[in-house]
Amino acid sequence: MRTLEFDAQRHALRLLDQTRLPHETVYVTCNTAEDVAQAIRGLQVRGAPAIGVAAAYGLVLATRTAPADAAEFAQHVERAAEDLRRTRPTAVNLQWALDRMLARARAVAQRDGTEAARSALEQLAHTLAEEDVAANRRMGAFGLDLVPDGANVLTHCNAGALATVDYGTALGVVRAAHEAGRHIHVYVDETRPFLQGARLTAWELQQLGVPMTLITDNMAGHFMSRGNVDLVVVGADRIAANGDVANKIGTYSVAVLAHENGIPFYVAAPISTIDVSVASGADIPIEERSSREVVEIAGVPIAPRGVEAAHPAFDVTPARYVTAIVTERGVLRAPYERSLADAVRGARTVAA
Amino acid sequence: MRTLEFDAQRHALRLLDQTRLPHETVYVTCNTAEDVAQAIRGLQVRGAPAIGVAAAYGLVLATRTAPADAAEFAQHVERAAEDLRRTRPTAVNLQWALDRMLARARAVAQRDGTEAARSALEQLAHTLAEEDVAANRRMGAFGLDLVPDGANVLTHCNAGALATVDYGTALGVVRAAHEAGRHIHVYVDETRPFLQGARLTAWELQQLGVPMTLITDNMAGHFMSRGNVDLVVVGADRIAANGDVANKIGTYSVAVLAHENGIPFYVAAPISTIDVSVASGADIPIEERSSREVVEIAGVPIAPRGVEAAHPAFDVTPARYVTAIVTERGVLRAPYERSLADAVRGARTVAA
Numbered sequence: 001m002r003t004l005e006f007d008a009q010r011h012a013l014r015l016l017d018q019t020r021l022p023h024e025t026v027y028v029t030c031n032t033a034e035d036v037a038q039a040i041r042g043l044q045v046r047g048a049p050a051i052g053v054a055a056a057y058g059l060v061l062a063t064r065t066a067p068a069d070a071a072e073f074a075q076h077v078e079r080a081a082e083d084l085r086r087t088r089p090t091a092v093n094l095q096w097a098l099d100r101m102l103a104r105a106r107a108v109a110q111r112d113g114t115e116a117a118r119s120a121l122e123q124l125a126h127t128l129a130e131e132d133v134a135a136n137r138r139m140g141a142f143g144l145d146l147v148p149d150g151a152n153v154l155t156h157c158n159a160g161a162l163a164t165v166d167y168g169t170a171l172g173v174v175r176a177a178h179e180a181g182r183h184i185h186v187y188v189d190e191t192r193p194f195l196q197g198a199r200l201t202a203w204e205l206q207q208l209g210v211p212m213t214l215i216t217d218n219m220a221g222h223f224m225s226r227g228n229v230d231l232v233v234v235g236a237d238r239i240a241a242n243g244d245v246a247n248k249i250g251t252y253s254v255a256v257l258a259h260e261n262g263i264p265f266y267v268a269a270p271i272s273t274i275d276v277s278v279a280s281g282a283d284i285p286i287e288e289r290s291s292r293e294v295v296e297i298a299g300v301p302i303a304p305r306g307v308e309a310a311h312p313a314f315d316v317t318p319a320r321y322v323t324a325i326v327t328e329r330g331v332l333r334a335p336y337e338r339s340l341a342d343a344v345r346g347a348r349t350v351a352a
Numbered sequence: 353m354r355t356l357e358f359d360a361q362r363h364a365l366r367l368l369d370q371t372r373l374p375h376e377t378v379y380v381t382c383n384t385a386e387d388v389a390q391a392i393r394g395l396q397v398r399g400a401p402a403i404g405v406a407a408a409y410g411l412v413l414a415t416r417t418a419p420a421d422a423a424e425f426a427q428h429v430e431r432a433a434e435d436l437r438r439t440r441p442t443a444v445n446l447q448w449a450l451d452r453m454l455a456r457a458r459a460v461a462q463r464d465g466t467e468a469a470r471s472a473l474e475q476l477a478h479t480l481a482e483e484d485v486a487a488n489r490r491m492g493a494f495g496l497d498l499v500p501d502g503a504n505v506l507t508h509c510n511a512g513a514l515a516t517v518d519y520g521t522a523l524g525v526v527r528a529a530h531e532a533g534r535h536i537h538v539y540v541d542e543t544r545p546f547l548q549g550a551r552l553t554a555w556e557l558q559q560l561g562v563p564m565t566l567i568t569d570n571m572a573g574h575f576m577s578r579g580n581v582d583l584v585v586v587g588a589d590r591i592a593a594n595g596d597v598a599n600k601i602g603t604y605s606v607a608v609l610a611h612e613n614g615i616p617f618y619v620a621a622p623i624s625t626i627d628v629s630v631a632s633g634a635d636i637p638i639e640e641r642s643s644r645e646v647v648e649i650a651g652v653p654i655a656p657r658g659v660e661a662a663h664p665a666f667d668v669t670p671a672r673y674v675t676a677i678v679t680e681r682g683v684l685r686a687p688y689e690r691s692l693a694d695a696v697r698g699a700r701t702v703a704a
Binding site for chain 2: 187189191193198203217219222223225250252257260291295297298300301302303306308309310315
């Protein structure tokens with residue numbers, strides 16, 4: 001099954017619970033927008049593209065209890081969108097998906113009534129989900145040129161099928177190379193504190209049969225310095241107009257270490273991750289999560305009682321460390337102000 | 353109590369079990385050299401200076417069962433030394449302490465008989481222990497110049513009292529600054545996989561009342577890039593003649609990130625950590641430990657069954673990233689070939 005699936009008959013969103021993987025395959029059923037918001041906050045569904053689509057389905061669920069009056073219907077859906085919007089501040093795909101859904105809701109409810117809007121929103125959420133998978137497959141095809149046969153690839157966090165509706169962004173590139181018969185090997189950063197690498201990326205690669213070695217985050221530099229890593233590919237939660245990349249905490253360190261060792265550092269992300277309204281990474285809000293998620297691992301305390309941990313969930317990698325950005329519209333390179341603006345404009349033209 | 357204490361009456365070495373901290377304060381009693389070797393391999397005692405002194409006491413324990421004949425006595429002690437020497441390959445203090453003990457054993461056994469040698473070895477082990485504490489206090493005093501009031505200090509792993517007989521090397525510098533009334537704050541890298549930072553450094557700083565924030569290893573770069581870190585100080589397991597530093601895995605990454613952000617990166621280590629017989633870091637053996645220590649945390653599996661992890665326990669930081677090396681003979685700077693050789697020569701002169 002996919003990361004998320006909408007059951008139209010039961011009017012429910014089913015999510016593969018990512019807090020329980022890899023040891024248990026458990027599904028979460030969301031019947032309301034609030035259920036979806038809670039699943040996003042609790043990291044049961046995570047990954048920028050996946051939470052965008054999950055939030056879209058959250059609005060579909062909200063239409064179930066919305067009033068029939070067009071203005072009230074719009075208000076009801078907008079309130080649900082506000083709750084979903086506040087769940088996680090860094091990934092822009094969430095905002096992007098909600099904005100697309102709200103624009104459709106307003107337009108259709110006004111013109112054709114709320115029943116038509118309900119159905120249009122469900123249709124749009126399906127479209128967003130299908131677009132996501134298609135974009136990932138195109139990224140994989142474009143990224144293929146960057147992954148030579150025999151390459152040792154390093155990745156951080158999980159930008160795989162689980163971070164998207166299916167196939168993955170950064171892991172989509174890895175997967176495309178593997179499916180093309182290239183003999184690759186992946187170094188998987190475990191990615192503290194939530195261990196997305198050890199729990200999720202390792203699980204996906206194991207299922208795909210891609211050779212891998214799990215490492216702690218602090219080993220990445222060591223293996224780079226020994227000449228064991230040929231390229232890095234990671235996902236993104238938001239890309240500013242100048243090419244600065246917000247992604248899972250630790251990405252910045254990986255990028256600096258790759259730069260210092262002359263190793264290409266690639267970012268794979270859909271156009272919806274690019275936020276041209278934000279000039280640079282300095283303007284991207286960084287989510288702070290709880291100390292507890294650091295000082296406990298699987299419920300086991302690892303530090304003395306009373307010790308407080310910092311927990312920025314993301315960091316910003318300046319564009320100067322980014323060799324290229326793989327999108328569904330091609331591989332973008334510096335100067336990013338221009339290449340990103342062109343790609344976003346191209347995508348808008350296609351969508352219009 | 354200290355990291356290790358010798359009970360002359362019971363002829364036993366007591367170690368504070370560092371695998372059980374911070375949740376339990378448990379002692380391990382070693383009655384034989386093999387007990388000590390096992391405690392070193394199992395990380396119940398760790399830290400380059402501490403394992404050097406522990407191994408010295410291991411030889412004292414070996415004398416208990418040594419034959420009275422001088423040649424056989426020497427052979428017996430040498431065999432025990434070989435076993436201890438093989439426990440951990442990277443830290444040179446272990447080799448250094450064993451070599452000093454063996455030289456004394458041979459000299460005294462030959463000249464004054466084995467009973468005198470027994471007592472001379474016990475005396476020398478005590479001297480090594482006292483020298484260690486005195487060296488750390490001197491490092492603290494020299495390092496004081498490097499830690500301004502209000503400084504945010506980042507440290508990796510544990511180079512504190514627990515890594516030595518008492519007081520600590522890198523944490524000795526932190527402690528000296530704190531005791532001098534400077535208002536400092538420490539970012540503590542948790543230091544996967546063994547979590548020496550979260551478990552041991554946090555525990556020591558808590559007891560000393562030094563303000564701190566625990567972070568995952570992959571957050572260090574983020575806080576450096578935000579201007580939150582003023583200096584880095586770490587310990588060392590072996591320093592090559594050219595100033596390359598072998599230390600806990602992840603140190604290299606911290607050094608590169610500090611360099612990239614214009615932050616001074618200091619190493620604090622006794623002269624016994626300098627190995628002028630090794631030209632550069634490329635010649636320092638890096639201990640490989642088990643995959644299991646990575647894929648399980650406190651006995652809880654964090655990765656899918658069957659996933660293998662790499663586990664280099666140390667890495668090498670090239671001398672070009674090292675701002676200065678704090679020793680008990682002063683603060684050494686580049687060119688390290690000269691400053692290290694001078695310091696080692698000076699120490700030999702004093703010891704002779």
